[in-house]
Amino acid sequence: MKKFLLTLIFPVFMVITACQKSVPDTEIHSPDGNLTFKLETKSGGGITYSLSSNETVLLEPSTIGLLGEGLDLGPGLTFTAASEMQQLKEEYTLVSGKKRVHAADFNARMFKLTSNSGIELNLEVRAFNDGVAFRYILGGPSAVPVQIQSETTTFNLPQPGKAWMHPYDKVSKYTPAYETYFENDLAIGAAAPEDRNGWAFPVLFEVNNHWLLITDGGHDGSYPAMHLDVDEANGEYSMRLPEADEAYSIHPATAEKQLPWILPWRIIIAGQSLGTIVESDLVTHVADHTRFTDTSGIQPGRSSWSWWSDNDSPKDYNKLKRFVDFSAEMGWEYSLVDANWDEMVGGNLETLAKYAANKDVGLLVWYNSGGAHNVVTEKPRDRMWDRDIRRAEMKMLNEWGIKGLKVDFFQSDKPAILKQYIDILEDAAEFKLLINFHGCTLPKGWRRTYPNLLTMESIRGGESYIFSQDYPARAGVHLNIATYTRNVIGPMDYTPIGISDLQYPHLTSYAFELALGVVFESGIQHMSDDPAAYQGLPAFAQDYLKELPVVWDETRFVDGYPGDFTILARRNGHTWYIAGINGLDTAVTREIDLSFIPKVIDALQVIASDGSRETLLLKNLILRDENKLQVSMGAQDGFVARVKVP
Numbered sequence: 001m002k003k004f005l006l007t008l009i010f011p012v013f014m015v016i017t018a019c020q021k022s023v024p025d026t027e028i029h030s031p032d033g034n035l036t037f038k039l040e041t042k043s044g045g046g047i048t049y050s051l052s053s054n055e056t057v058l059l060e061p062s063t064i065g066l067l068g069e070g071l072d073l074g075p076g077l078t079f080t081a082a083s084e085m086q087q088l089k090e091e092y093t094l095v096s097g098k099k100r101v102h103a104a105d106f107n108a109r110m111f112k113l114t115s116n117s118g119i120e121l122n123l124e125v126r127a128f129n130d131g132v133a134f135r136y137i138l139g140g141p142s143a144v145p146v147q148i149q150s151e152t153t154t155f156n157l158p159q160p161g162k163a164w165m166h167p168y169d170k171v172s173k174y175t176p177a178y179e180t181y182f183e184n185d186l187a188i189g190a191a192a193p194e195d196r197n198g199w200a201f202p203v204l205f206e207v208n209n210h211w212l213l214i215t216d217g218g219h220d221g222s223y224p225a226m227h228l229d230v231d232e233a234n235g236e237y238s239m240r241l242p243e244a245d246e247a248y249s250i251h252p253a254t255a256e257k258q259l260p261w262i263l264p265w266r267i268i269i270a271g272q273s274l275g276t277i278v279e280s281d282l283v284t285h286v287a288d289h290t291r292f293t294d295t296s297g298i299q300p301g302r303s304s305w306s307w308w309s310d311n312d313s314p315k316d317y318n319k320l321k322r323f324v325d326f327s328a329e330m331g332w333e334y335s336l337v338d339a340n341w342d343e344m345v346g347g348n349l350e351t352l353a354k355y356a357a358n359k360d361v362g363l364l365v366w367y368n369s370g371g372a373h374n375v376v377t378e379k380p381r382d383r384m385w386d387r388d389i390r391r392a393e394m395k396m397l398n399e400w401g402i403k404g405l406k407v408d409f410f411q412s413d414k415p416a417i418l419k420q421y422i423d424i425l426e427d428a429a430e431f432k433l434l435i436n437f438h439g440c441t442l443p444k445g446w447r448r449t450y451p452n453l454l455t456m457e458s459i460r461g462g463e464s465y466i467f468s469q470d471y472p473a474r475a476g477v478h479l480n481i482a483t484y485t486r487n488v489i490g491p492m493d494y495t496p497i498g499i500s501d502l503q504y505p506h507l508t509s510y511a512f513e514l515a516l517g518v519v520f521e522s523g524i525q526h527m528s529d530d531p532a533a534y535q536g537l538p539a540f541a542q543d544y545l546k547e548l549p550v551v552w553d554e555t556r557f558v559d560g561y562p563g564d565f566t567i568l569a570r571r572n573g574h575t576w577y578i579a580g581i582n583g584l585d586t587a588v589t590r591e592i593d594l595s596f597i598p599k600v601i602d603a604l605q606v607i608a609s610d611g612s613r614e615t616l617l618l619k620n621l622i623l624r625d626e627n628k629l630q631v632s633m634g635a636q637d638g639f640v641a642r643v644k645v646p
Helices: 273-277 317-330 349-358 389-398 415-430 471-482 510-521 531-535 537-548
Strands: 015-016 027-029 036-040 047-052 057-061 066-068 072-074 078-082 086-093 101-116 120-128 131-139 145-151 155-157 162-167 183-187 198-206 209-216 227-231 235-241 255-258 265-271 301-305 336-337 363-366 405-410 434-437 453-456 524-527 554-561 565-572 575-582 588-594 603-608 617-622 627-631 638-644
Touching: 027 120, 036 078, 036 120, 036 131, 047 131, 047 265, 047 603, 057 209, 057 265, 072 145, 120 389, 162 524, 183 524, 209 273, 265 273, 265 301, 273 554, 317 336, 317 349, 317 531, 317 537, 336 349, 349 363, 349 389, 389 415, 405 415, 415 434, 471 575, 510 565, 510 575, 510 638, 554 575, 554 588, 565 588, 575 588, 575 627, 603 627, 627 638
Parallel strands: 301 336, 301 524, 336 363, 363 405, 405 434, 434 453
Antiparallel strands: 015 086, 027 036, 036 047, 047 057, 057 155, 066 072, 066 145, 078 101, 086 101, 101 120, 120 131, 131 265, 145 255, 155 235, 162 183, 162 198, 198 209, 198 227, 209 265, 227 235, 554 565, 565 575, 575 638, 588 627, 603 617, 603 638
């Protein structure tokens, strides 16, 4: 069969060599040979793909294809040719993440598919040792606009098996925003609740003694982000467009573009251990290369935040000064000024920025993303949609010394809204502004392409202690699923370490909340509580908050199970942080093997509780048994251990 290589898709990588092993034209394997992605022609027409690990089935034959106006790239598809499988290696550095320096080894192959529509369809597949990613590339006459109205891609899971996922929300004033609860220990094929619109990415499965996490990424604003429907009978999940009434129905959910057209990645992380899932950076591996030549001015960091403890505080200059002062006291880089700061009394943003600069604290400021696509009244609004208005606003903020923006309330995955994210990122980069998206879509690997994107919400977060009566009872399980799902695919602005009791009091311990600063990864950690709450903690806990990094050189999954508990280890320089959270109503005791730390550990410090929710203890431990640490977490409890190695 004819071999070909589409150079448009394979950019220059560190190493490019032809694979030595003979591979069938319809297959691609991971570099270690364990994973196999295979295409097959259906007897009735059309193409399916499957995924296996050493002949263990992970995905049964699943449909590929696209349908649109006068476009049939589904049932009529036939397999035509495949390129030689290429062995590729790429090195890149992130500003923040699970680790900074990456070396991605993978095999790549292009499969050419044809139909009677006159449109060329190529399937690009990249196979890594921890998963595979594929995307559609459409070719043909460049003057021809193509409209895609649906996608026939499916993920056909073997049964029986388990699933962890959260529903895609119904459209409302504040949704969809990926802020529903994660559901625990579902059967594969379980239907989403009737008052929801299917299931949202990412989705986690346990099948045939393997783990799979499925999501999407690499969007450029020309194609929607998708969510999932499920066929309850056979466990096959299918792609579903954004809901038509998202963004108040003012933008289409379908997509149209002139050719050529490169569509987003469909990403499947796979392995026998949960560590493969949690430690994976596959979403950024397949993302577009950075648009920046100089990232030296992009500084991740910690931030105080007044809104969580006092929703009206952004309107009060003197209240905001108190949070700036606290950031300076703690050595934190930022203080966040949230919604309605343009109604501030006692001073203004420009003056506050000067005050903060004298304290060596940078200000981050909130904006409404609307536009006509939302009717949320919080202000400033109508300054982030129109390009000229947005750029004028960013220029002013830059001149005032503002360091970054929190842009909120997007509530749609339609192409026009995805394009707005990218436009904001590109304009903000020009004016040297950091970005935090809220009320937003999921991470798509954009942190690599646009390093000024330091965090995103897309999680039912700590503010739920203000709004959701059932949150305290559900938080433990919810957060112990987010560690294996949402935070795997990118930075997560949960706004952690809120220890005060708000409208709905915590059930989790102080030690649990402190551990979230390590367990949850974000390029900016917004410490959500009032200064008085932190100042009331023991000195050793305050020191921990002063020293807590947000940039990591290494991340290790240590132990845990979705919905139950999580123990992770992260390294910053020579210091390891090992943290655990227990979502169960019973205690968890574990022996942690610290042999992944390359030095012998003589002693380490552990912050834990003594069984009561509000009490913290500091334990200085001497390890005498081959770098093994015994930890015990009570119900809804946690711990943090720190050790510095030579």
